[in-house]
Amino acid sequence: QKEVEQDPGPLSVPEGAIVSLNCTYSNSAFQYFMWYRQYSRKGPELLMYTYSSGNKEDGRFTAQVDKSSKYISLFIRDSQPSDSATYLCAMSAKGGVSSASKIIFGSGTRLSIRP
Amino acid sequence: EAGVTQFPSHSVIEKGQTVTLRCDPISGHDNLYWYRRVMGKEIKFLLHFVKESKQDESGMPNNRFLAERTGGTYSTLKVQPAELEDSGVYFCASSQGRGQGINNEQFFGPGTRLTVL
Structure with missing residues (x-):
């Protein structure tokens, strides 16, 4: 069983729609939860970062973490064609300066926003 | 400020050959990580340097892979011999x-x- 499960999609929605992306995980030691966006032929770019449970909002993006259900979500409001990319959920058990902080990634969801 | 750079961008080699990948981290960054994504799979951690020391190499697949970080600056990842x-x-x-x-x-x-x- 993978530590992090993510639906690979592809997911195609019309411009302006609300997008919901989700991941589940099995390792209860994860404390740091991230969403990365990756454009074709580029490296992953950090989009949202959450520590422990709760919600975090940044513009059109909202990240939710439910540690009791081991479930994380990313919502994109008023989606734009420029949001078309692969979205990777990611998590780590440690994030402190003196700790190894390898990131465990989901497989990524390919998202396409139709104009 | 320059980001993380990697060289080459693309390498095509034959099975059994040796390839060396290079990474130049952002200036002043003590931590350097290598990950890889094989076809159809998720990005997976390989190893983590803190300055010139290997902090965690639990993701290295086998002894055909050798990573170094000279003087705590750039890093190389050598695959020898390469397999499919x-x-x-x-x-x-x-x-x-x-x-x-x-x-x-x-x-x-x-x-x-x-x-x-």
Whole structure:
């Protein structure tokens, strides 16, 4: 069983729609939860970062973490064609300066926003 | 400020040959990570340097892979001899290494696409 499960999609929605992306995980030691966006032929770019449970909002993006259900979500409001990319959920058990902080990634969801 | 750079961007080699990938982290970043994504799979951690020391190499697949970080600056990842299953995209990331949580954000390079024929 993978530590992090993510639906690979592809997911195609019309411009302006609300997008919901989700991941589940099995390792209860994860404390740091991230969403990365990756454009074709580029490296992953950090989009949202959450520590422990709760919600975090940044513009059109909202990240939710439910540690009791081991479930994380990313919502994109008023989606734009420029949001078309692969979205990777990611998590780590440690994030402190003196700790190894390898990131465990989901497989990524390919998202396409139709104009 | 320059981001993480990787060289080459693409390498095509034959099975049994040797390939060396290079990563230049963001200046001043103590932490350097190698990850790779093989076809159809998720990005997986390979190893983590703190300055010139290997902090965690639990993700290295076997002894055909050798990573070094000279003087705590750039890093190389050598695959010798390369096998077909080594094909994929190899990413390097770096983080500052000071402070907690998001201050340890990992910045990723564009990756090196390795094809082993």
